[in-house]
Amino acid sequence: MTLNNKQKQYLKGLAHSLKPVVLLGQHGLTEGVLAEIDIALAHHELIKVKVATSDRETKQLIFAAIVRETKAEKVQTLGHILTLYRQAQEPKITLPRK
Structure with a gap:
């Protein structure tokens, strides 16, 4: 699943x-x-x-590894914080249409 800009903006707000x-x-x-990230x-x-x-490079490598390993979508990075979204089997969040 790839998020478009409208969906990312919506998720950033949430x-x-x-x-x-x-x-x-x-x-x-x-x-x-x-495993904890996956459970969350x-x-x-x-x-x-x-x-x-x-270290910025290390931080970016860690962010990329988390996204790759969890198969989640990166919504945004802000400083030291990475926001992730991965749709569940029974979605709780309804995303805007593309």
Whole structure:
């Protein structure tokens, strides 16, 4: 599923009040963290993940790995926070049409 700009704008509005549900710490991106992100996406569909690293390149690589491994859509990145969306089997969020 690829999100268009209208859908991303809609999801950004929904995500504005959300707090990060997964925080990456000193151990970085581990299998356990990926599992937690996967569980959170299955439950919520739209989540925020906070990556605490000061290196921009490392942060972008981690963001790309999370998107690739979870098969989620990147809605936006803002500083250290990545907003992800993955539609559930029974969708909770109704996206605007393309």
